[in-house]
Amino acid sequence: QMQLIESGGGSVQAGASLRLSCVASGSTFREYTISWFRQAPGKEREFVATAANSLGGYRTYTGDSVQGRFTISRDNSRNTVTLQMDMLKPEDTAVYYCASGKMIASERRNHRSYRHWGQGTQVTVSS
Numbered sequence: 001q002m003q004l005i006e007s008g009g010g011s012v013q014a015g016a017s018l019r020l021s022c023v024a025s026g027s028t029f030r031e032y033t034i035s036w037f038r039q040a041p042g043k044e045r046e047f048v049a050t051a052a053n054s055l056g057g058y059r060t061y062t063g064d065s066v067q068g069r070f071t072i073s074r075d076n077s078r079n080t081v082t083l084q085m086d087m088l089k090p091e092d093t094a095v096y097y098c099a100s101g102k103m104i105a106s107e108r109r110n111h112r113s114y115r116h117w118g119q120g121t122q123v124t125v126s127s
Helices: none
Strands: 003-007 010-013 018-025 033-039 046-054 057-062 070-075 080-085 094-101 121-126
Touching: 003 094, 018 033, 018 094, 018 121, 033 080, 046 070, 046 080, 057 070
Parallel strands: 010 121
Antiparallel strands: 003 018, 018 080, 033 046, 033 094, 046 057, 070 080, 094 121
């Protein structure tokens, strides 16, 4: 069983930056794809970014709505995945979740593919 703990959320003005961290424990971290999702009130859970292990390192992918502004990174030695969020917009306001799972590449953006979830951290961006 893997436990995920997020931190780093908060309230900022548009254009500011935040860094979210997800620390995992309880299982073999490097075997899992780790991703960030977010959910705003009344909306579906949305894929944000993923860091999937690959031979010699890991591969990262970001969602269309955050492309060029958010960066995901992974440190297997510390069981940590970080989401650097720059140029934040009011529409980025949501609860952000860290998730882990094992799935084929085509299913990485599907939140139903993930087995373990953190408790979520609130990000609020005001205009």
